[in-house]
Amino acid sequence: NVFRAGLKDKEIDFVAVNDITDAKTLAHLLKYDSVHGKLPEVKLEDDTILVGERRLKALGERDPSNLPWKDLEVEIVIESTGIFRDRKGASKHLTAGAKKV
Structure with missing residues (x-):
């Protein structure tokens, strides 16, 4: 998983994720990944997913x-x-x- 690997590197700044599902579902799937295990520090604030101190804007654009x-x-x-x-x-x-x- 590119995101999880990138979390280990402070030089990589993830700013957004785009998916057709809503932010709440994305945060849940990130937190409870059936392949990579639980990521305990995942929270949701409106359309922003927080992973520790990192903030990702959740987008839902098909184009x-x-x-x-x-x-x-x-x-x-x-x-x-x-x-x-x-x-x-x-x-x-x-x-x-x-x-x-």
Whole structure:
């Protein structure tokens, strides 16, 4: 799991997660992962998932070109839906303001 591995590195700053499900469900799935085990420090504040001191904005946008990557100053997007695998699809994240996909 990229997120859990990244939690060990303070140089990596996760700023958002995009999924079609709601923030409450995302926080629950992150906290009670059936493969990787429980992550005890997960909380939810409105549309923000807190993991320890880290804050992730929970988004629910189906079209990556509409994501607020520019406003959130996102440098790298990890596209893991399996939907936007080619250059045309992945470039929608660039259109939204990400620097790399």
